[in-house]
Amino acid sequence: MDVMHAIxxxxxxxIPCESWLPRNHTVQQARALFMDSKFDVNESRDMYANYMVFLLARVCRLVYSGSLQQDEFEAEWIELYTELDRWWQDRPAEMHPVVSMFKDGTPFPSILFCVAPAISGTQMFHTAMILLIKYKTRVVRPLPTLAVDPVMRKSLIWHAKCVVGISLSNSDHGCLNNALQPLWVAGKLMSSKEEQHIIVQLLRDIENTTGWSTSWRIRDLQEHWSY
Structure with a gap:
């Protein structure tokens, strides 16, 4: 809820990111805490998604706080960009989609997952990437060279369409509740009336299905789209 409020x-x-962790631990040590080998398979899957929530919190602090000097912002941006790539590349098998494809004639991909942590974790990954890319112009250094890097060079629009496609393809109620702010971030990048209509209908369906209010975000998007 804190991350959704921040977005x-x-x-x-x-709650400052450092306060999410045990005392005397830095944010750079967080990965080891979330990936602790003591967790069983189900716990590990949940914690992998939880780590993305933590990374998204760090991204929000970076892009929204405005308190860092240029060199500090750049160093943190590079660190988060690299850590997001690591999260993506190291995903366990159950965090991968069972279907990921664009169908002819549809503006959004079908991205189907078997487990809820994969749904919300991946959607938050794409949201974090959107926020980072939007603020990339402040980073003057070349981007880091990553060993396997197909997804990190994708466009804002590609990440945004994945955010929408995930909610269109997966009906888990908890994940639909988590999707409201990611859909707002992604929806602002959609320019065609067809895309906008699909997002509005999706948000209405989420409200009807879960009881979680989305009408206010529909109004915000329509105002952004100049309806």
């Missing part, structure tokens, strides 16, 4: 209000999380 909605374009601010850092109310």
């Amino acid at each position: 909605s209000h374009k601010t850092a999380t109310l």
